[in-house]
Amino acid sequence: MKTTENILIIDLEATCWENRPPRGQESEIIEIGVCIMNAKTGKISKNEGILIKPQYSKVSPFCTELTTLTQNMLDNEGIMLDDAFDILRAEYDSEELTWASYGNYDLNMLQNQARRFYLDYPLHDDHINVKTLFGQIHPTVRKSVGMQRALNELGFKLDGTHHRGVDDARNIAKILHWCLQNN
Numbered sequence: 383m384k385t386t387e388n389i390l391i392i393d394l395e396a397t398c399w400e401n402r403p404p405r406g407q408e409s410e411i412i413e414i415g416v417c418i419m420n421a422k423t424g425k426i427s428k429n430e431g432i433l434i435k436p437q438y439s440k441v442s443p444f445c446t447e448l449t450t451l452t453q454n455m456l457d458n459e460g461i462m463l464d465d466a467f468d469i470l471r472a473e474y475d476s477e478e479l480t481w482a483s484y485g486n487y488d489l490n491m492l493q494n495q496a497r498r499f500y501l502d503y504p505l506h507d508d509h510i511n512v513k514t515l516f517g518q519i520h521p522t523v524r525k526s527v528g529m530q531r532a533l534n535e536l537g538f539k540l541d542g543t544h545h546r547g548v549d550d551a552r553n554i555a556k557i558l559h560w561c562l563q564n565n
Contacts, residue, residue: 384508388418390474390481391558392505393550394488395449397439407439411495412451414466415547416474417555424559431548432469435460437499449545463495467504482510484529484554512554515561532557 395413403409417429433456441453470476483489489509496503517526523535529550533540538556542549 385421385480385510385562386478386508387421388475388479389421389510389555389558390470390476390479390505391417391419391551391555392481392483392488392492393547393554394483394491395451395545395547396491397436397441398445398448399442400444403439409491410434410436410439411463411466411491412436412441412445412456412460413449413547414470415549415551416470417551418474418479419555419559421559421562424555424563426552426555428474429548429552431546432466433460434463434466437463450543451546463499464501467496467501470504476504477506479506480508480510481505482512482554482558484511484550484557485513485526486511510558512558512561515565516557519561519564529553529557536560 393415394411396409396411398409411434413434414432416432418427435456441451441456446452492505493503513526516532517523520535530540530544533553533556536557541552544550
């Protein structure tokens with residue numbers, strides 16, 4: 383596994399519904415949770431949640447319950463996805479750093495949204511799927527498990543709110559650092 387000295391950790395939140403999306407709506411990124419982790423020390427820096435205004439969907443009550451994000455928050459504090467991609471490039475060296483996420487959802491969603499909105503993909507080609515890596519390295523789990531279960535298996539506390547990208551990015555960093563130390 384090739385990695386840079388610092389690794390960019392990303393966790394996305396997207397519009398979601400209890401069942402199928404309402405007619406004319408589709409799942410879109412509404413938060414890019416991000417932090418930088420030093421691969422050797424595990425030290426986390428520059429942790430934030432970049433809120434995104436969805437273009438083709440609205441935040442459902444189910445989505446607010448899951449993420450704590452509201453349509454009002456995104457309307458007032460959210461930015462366009464292309465501006466968020468610019469922040470990743472300018473403030474996080476996203477095109478230079480190996481990056482990681484928990485599973486492939488974030489990778490696929492970022493690629494799909496970049497295509498959907500005709501934007502340049504903002505991330506490096508080297509991606510670490512922490513979910514798969516954890517399953518390969520952990521001595522007893524040996525399969526794909528959710529982030530919360532992985533934290534529990536390692537005896538780590540879930541920091542912040544689960545399903546908030548800003549917090550989940552930090553939690554993923556803890557799991558990734560354990561993986562790097564034990565690989």
